[in-house]
Amino acid sequence: MENNYTRRKKAIRELAPKCAYHSEADGTIIEWLTPDVSQPSEADIEAKVAEYKTEYDAQEYARNRKSEYPSQGDQNDMIYKDNKNSTTTHADAVEAVKTKWPKDNSGPV
Numbered sequence: 104m105e106n107n108y109t110r111r112k113k114a115i116r117e118l119a120p121k122c123a124y125h126s127e128a129d130g131t132i133i134e135w136l137t138p139d140v141s142q143p144s145e146a147d148i149e150a151k152v153a154e155y156k157t158e159y160d161a162q163e164y165a166r167n168r169k170s171e172y173p174s175q176g177d178q179n180d181m182i183y184k185d186n187k188n189s190t191t192t193h194a195d196a197v198e199a200v201k202t203k204w205p206k207d208n209s210g211p212v
Contacts, residue, residue, distance in 0.1 A: 115130075119137070122136075
């Protein structure tokens, strides 16, 4: 799970590649150690953090689906048996998870 500290570090790395700095436990910059690289403004960092949070939140359905899908071994077994028996067990199992956790994050349904 991403937290604000992780997002701040990622934002600073993206806004100022190859920089070095010291920060507080919450990710606030207390000393900029790379004089040849411009320090990003707090507003720029916060905007990037908000962007990352939006991206993370938009993928909640995918994280929920991942924990609900049958294991890879079980899915392979279902596919094998479906091919052998002309059934749709695998497709039904996957569709049940997709229905429960729709992409609009309105789940569980």
